[in-house]
Amino acid sequence: MAQAVAARAGAITQDSIAQNSAEPEDGDRQFVTALARGLQVLRAFRDAAEMLGNREIAARTGLPKPTVSRLTHTLLSLGYLVHDPEGERYGLGPAVLALSAAFLRQNSFPQMVKPFLQDLATAVQAHVALGLLDGLSSVYVQLWRGQGQRIVLSSEVGYRLPLARSAMGMATLSSLDEAERTALMTRLRRDGADAARLDQTYRHCAAEIAAHGFCVGIGIWHQDINAVAAPIHAPGGRGHFALNISGPAFLLTEEVLRNDTGPKLMETIERMRSLGIVD
Structure with a gap:
């Protein structure tokens, strides 16, 4: 069963043209x-x-x-x-x-959070990823797996999660100011996202983040993979980051995510905040 889930996860591909457009928007002559x-x-x-x-x-x-x-x-x-x-x-x-390498030298934030998130990955025995907003996706800039973790999903640093179809994407959207979020959701709809589903999923996740600090994604990205995600703010506001914890649905059930994984994620964020690592 575990191997089957890992294999299915490895077979998941990104949308072929869900990258940043190579054409100018709004007739931008500087593009x-x-x-x-x-x-x-x-x-x-x-x-x-x-x-x-x-x-x-x-x-x-x-x-x-x-x-x-x-x-x-x-x-x-x-x-x-x-x-x-x-x-x-x-x-x-x-x-x-x-x-x-130049990006990582200029942005030390991923290195600063590394020991905390590695400990979190080991505690929950799942994947912990730090994602950064890039176009219509969140791109993994760091990824940790729990020490001794037996089930490994085939995602690596540089992996892109679609904003419209992931818990990490919803957490990222929630961290934006209203003008940025409105513009980005307009782009997502224009790119083919189901408007009604996008709006409903975002409202639900935003309400959870407001109440608990994290949102739970049950099969949003893939039916066999569940996740919990939260926005995280780097000092100085450089970039829009989010954290997610993901794993096979038969292990990370909704009950586990809400009662154990999500609270552990928030405890880690609060510990980093108390040390001034995150805002």
């Missing part, structure tokens, strides 16, 4: 479409070890294959992509790692 398309190609890679051909990249981004071929050639020349020995498939290159 550089060629640059946006190049970045969209990099976003097509879902983990650092994945190798993709031009056809697969085109399918995931919605870009024409000839355009993808020119972009991958350029990114390969600049070190943002590498290719396999046959030269037919591409993977992320060292220049991407350099950008990631």
Whole structure:
């Protein structure tokens, strides 16, 4: 059973074109479409070890294959992509790692919370992820698994959760001011999110966060995976972060999430707040 859940979780894929759009919004004349398309190609890679051909990249981004071929050639020349020995498939290159390292150097917050969230992952024997708002997704910037944890879901740093269909997304939306949230939800609807479902899920989760500090997601992202999530505020307001704890539904039942996992998440956040690590 445990292996079956892990396998199903590993089979879950992101929406092929649910990335940031490579086209300007509202006729923005300053928007550089060629640059946006190049970045969209990099976003097509879902983990650092994945190798993709031009056809697969085109399918995931919605870009024409000839355009993808020119972009991958350029990114390969600049070190943002590498290719396999046959030269037919591409993977992320060292220049991407350099950008990631620069981000982590400039933003020490993920490193500051690390020991607290590793202890939390071990206490709940589940995945604990720190997500950062990026476009229409929350991207994992850190991920912890409990020491001795036996069931592992196939998500890694860099994994993207859709805002409209995840507890982490709902927690992230709740942390925004009204103007930011309204604009983002408009974009989510325009991107294809079911408006009625999105509004109902957000209202329910926002009410839970107001009452308890966290929201519970029962099968929001996938029917076999449950989660609990809470917004978390980095000092200085740099970025919109959220925490989630996720795992197989047969282990993280709604009762467990509400009565044990969620309260432990809030205890950890309060402990970090008392030390000035989070606002």
